[in-house]
Amino acid sequence: MVLLCTTAVITGCSGPVKEKPIWEQVKLSDVATPAETKPGGRLLKTINIDIHIFELPAKDANTLNVVWQMMYTKPLQFNDYEAFKANSFSIGFGQISMWNTIAKVLLDAGGKHIETVSLLLPDGETNDFTVARLHKEQTVFYISGDGPMEGVSLGPGSLALRIKVEKIPGSRGVCRLSAQPVFPSPITSPVPQLQARAKLSEFLFPSAGFELKMSPGDFVLLGPEKYIDNQITLGSLFFSRPKPKPIVSMFLILCTRIID
Numbered sequence: 001m002v003l004l005c006t007t008a009v010i011t012g013c014s015g016p017v018k019e020k021p022i023w024e025q026v027k028l029s030d031v032a033t034p035a036e037t038k039p040g041g042r043l044l045k046t047i048n049i050d051i052h053i054f055e056l057p058a059k060d061a062n063t064l065n066v067v068w069q070m071m072y073t074k075p076l077q078f079n080d081y082e083a084f085k086a087n088s089f090s091i092g093f094g095q096i097s098m099w100n101t102i103a104k105v106l107l108d109a110g111g112k113h114i115e116t117v118s119l120l121l122p123d124g125e126t127n128d129f130t131v132a133r134l135h136k137e138q139t140v141f142y143i144s145g146d147g148p149m150e151g152v153s154l155g156p157g158s159l160a161l162r163i164k165v166e167k168i169p170g171s172r173g174v175c176r177l178s179a180q181p182v183f184p185s186p187i188t189s190p191v192p193q194l195q196a197r198a199k200l201s202e203f204l205f206p207s208a209g210f211e212l213k214m215s216p217g218d219f220v221l222l223g224p225e226k227y228i229d230n231q232i233t234l235g236s237l238f239f240s241r242p243k244p245k246p247i248v249s250m251f252l253i254l255c256t257r258i259i260d
Helices: 063-070 081-086 096-108 192-199 234-239
Strands: 002-006 046-057 089-095 112-122 126-134 138-142 150-154 157-167 175-183 210-214 218-224 247-258
Touching (some): 063 089, 063 096, 126 247
Antiparallel strands (some): 002 112, 046 112
């Protein structure tokens, strides 16, 4: 179940209300998605994830270097760290006690909170969170390992971040979240045979994948190493928006609740 929430600015007869600071718009310590229950009244075993989307002017993208230094990478495990960086991906781990300081740095650099997507995922399930749309077929260049840059023909369709959550046996209040870029098949069908065929037309980018253990209140901020305006590489399509004004996108993935 995906719930889309957007920030609205309320206006009155006395003129527009001044927009609240970013750290008042998004209070990570306050978010808690209501639990789902089975018909018999028992709680479903689910994991709640909120994805907050932020934008920052491209000319101020260097501000992210300050943010990364405030966060941690030790809790993260990468499929291939060197390839992750070579694709111009950056990431940091944080907790709600750190959020106000990080948010102020983003706000001072012109950062804006765009929207929040809430995911309610059963244990072991995945969700493809759409990041960018390819309106026609094009070659997407990426680094898959320690070799040269490769290209794959994709589109039309969407680039997404495939998120999977799993409970950790014997540990309460902890889950394992893994994520990797993917071009899902544009074909969907409830028929198992057609689903299997559709899987063959999707394309995964495991070299830019990562995973970590999370508890409620933990978050990761996924963003670019730098602004790239060519719109032909995996990193530029994921994080760079050249029009109408160049901006970079960031995705804050927050664990809000775990129902054991």
